Amino acid sequence: MARPKQISPSPAPGSGTVFALRAIGLVLAARWAFSMWQMGYLSSLRAMTSSPWACLNLVLIFLLVMLPGAKPRAERPLHPLPQWLRQALRFFVLLTFAFALFSVCALVWTSGWRRFVHALAETNGWLLVGPALYAVVLWICRPRAxxxxNIAARRFSIGRYAISLDPITRTVVVWAESRKLGQYDARELSLKWPDVSTPRTPSASVLTPATEPSMTYVQSGGEVRRGLFARRPKIELQWNSPAAGHNQTTVFRAPLASVGDRNTAKALDVTLRQI
Structure with missing residues (x-):
């Protein structure tokens, strides 16, 4: 009798992020151990005690390998790391990436390209691989919702802000990355659009991709043209609760950086008006 085929459970959302960060930490730790073996462990330890950058790298490697508090959860698919760990990794990686990039540029400036290529060959490409790994960690830990x-599930994300709406209780929970900003009555929330943006009037095509430019300006001759370096228009989620003494309090202000953000903002505006 044939046995039923067992289907392995799918990994929890965010497991890939945890795996990637820990793998990068292990690669950095292996490279660190190899460098200590080449220099000699005693001399390496003496050099580390007098180098703040070495201590900074050790703290970064420890956080990447251990990832304290990291746990993939279905309700937080894009944030398996606690907020303090994400911010700490972002801070340490930014410093180490800037120092590594400065070291590479200084080597090219003082020694020339020929000496740099020779050093790159001696380190098996680590002079470029190291900064690239730091850049990957910085990209993984970037601010995001x-x-x-998921408009059908009443979940919206605009920039680094996430909005969850419960149509039964008429409550809205707003998050900034993985930090909860608050819980509000949906009837007391409204979106304030910029002066130059898509009209607020709901229509049947609110979810269609926007084709108009996100920011325009008018020249003296009357020509309308997209501002290449113009600031991105921002929307505001406002809370108006006279009972609680809050009159047009701004919950968050987020730029409309993409077509997806604009469409999500339209859908959120329509949903709040229908409640």
Whole structure:
């Protein structure tokens, strides 16, 4: 009798992020141990005690390998790391990436390209691989919302802010990355659009991709043209609760950086008006 095929459970959302960060930490730790073996462990330890950058790298490697508090959860698919760990990694990686990039540029400036290529060959490409790994960690820990937009499930994400709406209780929970900003009555929330943006009037095509430019300006001759270096228009989620003494309090202000953000903002505006 044939046995039923067992289907392995799918990994929890965010497991890939944890795996990637820990793998980068192990690669950095292996490279660190190899460098200590080449220099000699005693001389390496003496050099580390007098180098703040070495201590900074050790703290970064420890955080990447251990990832204290990291736990993939279904309700936070894009944030398996606690907020303090994400910010700490972002801070340490930014410093180490800037120092590594400065070291590479200084080597090229003082020794020339021929000496740099020779040093690159001696380190098996680590002079470029190291900064690239730091850049990957910086990209993984970038500010982003808790989840991606799912309008059918009443979950919206605009920039680094996430909005969850419960139509039964008429409550809205707002998150900034993985930090909860608050819980509000949906009837007391409204979106304030910029002066130059898509009209607020709901229509049947609110979820269609926007084709108009996100920011325009008018020249003296009357020509309308997209501002290449113009600031991105921002929307505001406002809380108006006279009972609580809050009159047009701004919950968050987020730029409309992409077409997806604009469409999500339109859908959120329509949903709040329908409640």
């Amino acid at each position: 808790l989840w991606r937009s």
